Amino acid sequence: MNCKCPECYFEFVIEDEVMIGEIIECPDCAIQLEVVEKNNGGIVFEVAQLEEEDWGE
Numbered sequence: 001m002n003c004k005c006p007e008c009y010f011e012f013v014i015e016d017e018v019m020i021g022e023i024i025e026c027p028d029c030a031i032q033l034e035v036v037e038k039n040n041g042g043i044v045f046e047v048a049q050l051e052e053e054d055w056g057e
């Protein structure tokens with residue numbers, strides 16, 4: 001299944017069995033992308049909002 005990174009517009013292929021909510025890493029810019037929609041045309045991503053835990057030192 002073809003998809004495109006919303007951040008760097010790199011086009012890549014991921015497995016068809018990918019599920020909604022799954023986190024994919026862009027092979028080009030390494031950003032974390034969450035699968036929010038699957039349709040016949042492909043995959044819709046949203047940039048995953050990773051919480052930065054600051055535990056302090």
Ligand SMILES: [Zn+2]
Pocket residue numbers: 005006007008009010026027028029030031
């Ligand atoms: Zn990218």
